[in-house]
Amino acid sequence: MRIPKILYFTIFWVCTGVFAQNKQLLYDFTEIPQSLLVNPGVEVDFKWYTGIPVASGISFAVGSSGVSAYDLFAADGVDFNTKVRDLLLGGMKARDVISATQQLELFNIGFRSVDSDLFYSLGVYLETDAILYWPEDYVVLAIEGNVDRLNQRFDLGDLKTRGEMMNVFHFGVNKKMNNKLTLGARAKIYSSIFDYNSTRNKGFFITRPGQNNELASTFNSDMKWRTSGINALKAASDEDNIPSTIIKRGLFGGNLGLGIDLGFTYQLNKQTVFTASLLDLGFIYHTNDVENFTLKGDITTEGVEVILPADLLNPNRDFWQELVDDIEEIVPFENNFKNYITFRPTKLYASLRYNWGEQELKGADCECGPNVSGSNRVPKYVNGVGGQLYMINRPRGPQTALTAFYQRRLGNVMAIKATYTADKFTYTNIGFGLSLQAGPINLYAMADNLLAYRNIADSRYASFQLGLNIISWGKK
Numbered sequence: 001m002r003i004p005k006i007l008y009f010t011i012f013w014v015c016t017g018v019f020a021q022n023k024q025l026l027y028d029f030t031e032i033p034q035s036l037l038v039n040p041g042v043e044v045d046f047k048w049y050t051g052i053p054v055a056s057g058i059s060f061a062v063g064s065s066g067v068s069a070y071d072l073f074a075a076d077g078v079d080f081n082t083k084v085r086d087l088l089l090g091g092m093k094a095r096d097v098i099s100a101t102q103q104l105e106l107f108n109i110g111f112r113s114v115d116s117d118l119f120y121s122l123g124v125y126l127e128t129d130a131i132l133y134w135p136e137d138y139v140v141l142a143i144e145g146n147v148d149r150l151n152q153r154f155d156l157g158d159l160k161t162r163g164e165m166m167n168v169f170h171f172g173v174n175k176k177m178n179n180k181l182t183l184g185a186r187a188k189i190y191s192s193i194f195d196y197n198s199t200r201n202k203g204f205f206i207t208r209p210g211q212n213n214e215l216a217s218t219f220n221s222d223m224k225w226r227t228s229g230i231n232a233l234k235a236a237s238d239e240d241n242i243p244s245t246i247i248k249r250g251l252f253g254g255n256l257g258l259g260i261d262l263g264f265t266y267q268l269n270k271q272t273v274f275t276a277s278l279l280d281l282g283f284i285y286h287t288n289d290v291e292n293f294t295l296k297g298d299i300t301t302e303g304v305e306v307i308l309p310a311d312l313l314n315p316n317r318d319f320w321q322e323l324v325d326d327i328e329e330i331v332p333f334e335n336n337f338k339n340y341i342t343f344r345p346t347k348l349y350a351s352l353r354y355n356w357g358e359q360e361l362k363g364a365d366c367e368c369g370p371n372v373s374g375s376n377r378v379p380k381y382v383n384g385v386g387g388q389l390y391m392i393n394r395p396r397g398p399q400t401a402l403t404a405f406y407q408r409r410l411g412n413v414m415a416i417k418a419t420y421t422a423d424k425f426t427y428t429n430i431g432f433g434l435s436l437q438a439g440p441i442n443l444y445a446m447a448d449n450l451l452a453y454r455n456i457a458d459s460r461y462a463s464f465q466l467g468l469n470i471i472s473w474g475k476k
Contacts, residue, residue, distance in 0.1 A: 022390045024403040024419050025433040025446040026465065027349050028275055031415045032435050032444050033110060033469050036121050037103075038349060039277035040172045040184030041263030044119045047472040048111040049442075056467040057105030057125060092134045094158050095396060097424065099131040101345075105467075106167070117176035121186075124170070126250070129345055130163035131394060146207045146217070154205040156221055160395045162197035164342070166190050166284070167250035172261070179267065184277075186261035190284050193249040194229030195342060199395040210302040218300040219331060225293040226340050228255055228286040257284030259344055271381070273353045280344040287339045297331030348391040357382030359409070382409050390423075399424055413437055421448070433465075442469040 027038045033049040034057055035042050051057060108123035137154040146152075172186035203221035210216035229249060236245035259282020265275045359380045384407035391398045401423035409415045414436055421429040426449060433446035446465040 022392075022401050022421070022423065023465070024388055024390060024401065024405070024421055025417055025431050025448065027388060027390075028351050028353065029407075029415070029417055029433060029435065029444075031409075031437070032442065032467065033108070033121075033471065034105075034444075034467055036110065036172060036174065036184070036186075037125075038279065039263040039265070039275060040121075040174060040186040040261050041182050041265050041277065042174070042184065042275070043176075043182050043265050044110075044174050045473060046110060046112070046119070049109065049469050049471040051105050051108035051123070052468045052470070053107055054104070056108060056469055057103055058466045092136065092139075094134060094136040094155075096134040097131060097394070097396075097399070098134075099394070099399070100129065102126075102128040119174040121172040121174070122170060125168050126165070127168055128163075128165045131161065131345075133158070133160040133396060135159050141205070146205075147215075150207055150209065150215075152206065156203035156205065156223060157201050159201050159223070160199045162195075162199055162342075162395065164195040164197075164284075165193040165246075166254075167193070168259075170261075181267070182265040184261075184263045188259040188261070188280070188282060190257035190259060190282065190344075191250050191252050192229060192255040192257065192284050192286065193246055194227075194233055195255070195284070195286060196225070196227045196230060197342060198223070198225040200224060212302050216300055216302045218298075220298045221295050221331060223295040226286075226290075227292065228288065228290045228340075230289075231291060232289045255284055255286045255288050257342075257344075258282055263349075271355045273355065274351070275353070276350040277348070279347040279349070281346050282344045284342050284344070285339065286342065290337050290339060291335060292338060292340070293333070293335045295331065295333050299331050346393045349388065351386055351388040353384050353386035353407075355381035355384045380409070383407065388419075417446075419448075437471070440470050440472060442471045443467070444469075 023038050026032065026035055028042060029035050030043055030045070033046060033051065036044070037057075104126045106124045106126060108121070108125070110119060110121035112119050135158045137156075137158045140149075141154050146154075167190075169189040169191070170186050172184060174182065174184040176182050201221075201223040203219075203223065205217070205219050207215055207217045232245055232249065233242060236242045259280050261277065261279045262281070263275070263277030265273060268274055359382060384405075386405060388403040388405060390401040390403065401421055403419050403421040405417055405419045407415070407417045414434070416435075417433040419429075419431040419433075421431065423429065428451055429449045430451055431446065431448040432450060433444065435442065435444040444465070444467045448463040
């Protein structure tokens with residue numbers, strides 16, 4: 001009974017409160033300090049910066065590659081049960097996905113070294129990541145049953161889901177190597193709060209005509225459900241003590257891991273720039289509050305077998321209990337407390353940008369604003385246009401998104417970025433990002449899939465990002 005409860009929680013949590021994963025608006029938006037978190041090798045013109053705790057790096061999104069809430073609940077005269085059958089059974093497939101990634105900054109600062117080409121950044125952020133692939137065969141079996149589906153093989157591998165929450169402590173170094181190349185790296189320590197995963201399930205369930213009874217069912221399974229930190233949160237929930245438990249486990253009181261981010265910016269020529277980054281190349285070793293569940297075995301049964309009339313005259317025989325006992329003996333449901341390792345969902349970004357409309361270079365020793373450049377810096381441009389690639393490693397293979405973008409600088413006060421993105425969730429995702437600079441105060445706001453805001457309930461994806469920073473500009 002414990003696995004279904006966790007699965008239902010997963011579906012509810014991911015569907016009602018999931019967060020953005022592809023930060024295509026933030027990527028290579030060099031006026032915003034948080035762009036260092038998606039490419040540690042971005043070109044940096046800050047002297048120093050600090051994010052306002054809990055007010056910087058806020059993001060929220062919700063997405064599904066299947067149906068929307070409007071599809072199910074619209075007042076269109078179609079019976080709800082009919083919609084569920086047609087849309088969920090007929091429209092959702094095993095490769096449809098609901099996925100999520102969230103980051104909330106708790107602390108974030110950056111500063112330039114005595115060596116003006118070296119920039120350091122460090123901080124802490126809370127991250128939540130979850131994914132649920134639609135368990136197609138499970139849903140069909142649960143709603144329609146197996147009586148009218150003889151000889152149909154139900155794939156137990158359709159169950160693929162994982163989720164985790166952690167604090168990430170990070171320290172990054174950004175180095176301007178020369179006028180063409182900027183390199184960056186970021187080391188990370190992961191402090192896991194909770195984790196669950198069930199992604200390598202195998203097996204099948206099939207019903208055929210029987211020999212001794214009308215039907216014979218074959219159940220073959222090799223399934224695992226691994227968890228850490230779940231029991232601690234359940235105990236904290238019983239005591240109304242969840243916040244302190246999350247804080248304790250997030251401050252090295254849970255399970256620990258290591259990771260690294262890598263990135264670079266390269267000037268192909270004066271006006272053409274290529275960038276790339278590889279994020280969260282790392283793992284977490286789960287040793288604390290671990291509990292795992294397994295279901296492994298192979299059985300074929302034709303149900304209750306009765307020998308007449310002898311069995312009917314025996315009042316002490318419990319036919320159904322004997323059947324259950326036989327199945328549990330051959331296909332045992334067990335739990336253990338073995339340590340395990342999970343690998344982070346690694347992300348890849350890359351972009352190619354063409355700039356035009358060169359601006360006048362500013363002096364590097366002033367507090368000039370977001371377009372400052374020193375003698376070893378390439379010129380800044382008013383306009384930029386290009387494309388971006390995003391990939392994230394997932395249980396059924398990489399999820400990919402392609403983005404076309406346009407960037408524009410409006411003096412030292414404002415910079416904007418407009419995007420068009422095609423991904424698994426939508427092919428009509430138009431986004432817009434804005435960065436405002438008022439003296440040392442930097443405010444940015446970004447939103448994806450703007451066309452969907454006409455009817456949020458009918459959207460399969462919507463997100464926004466907000467942030468507030470204090471920035472000192474300049475090379476020295």
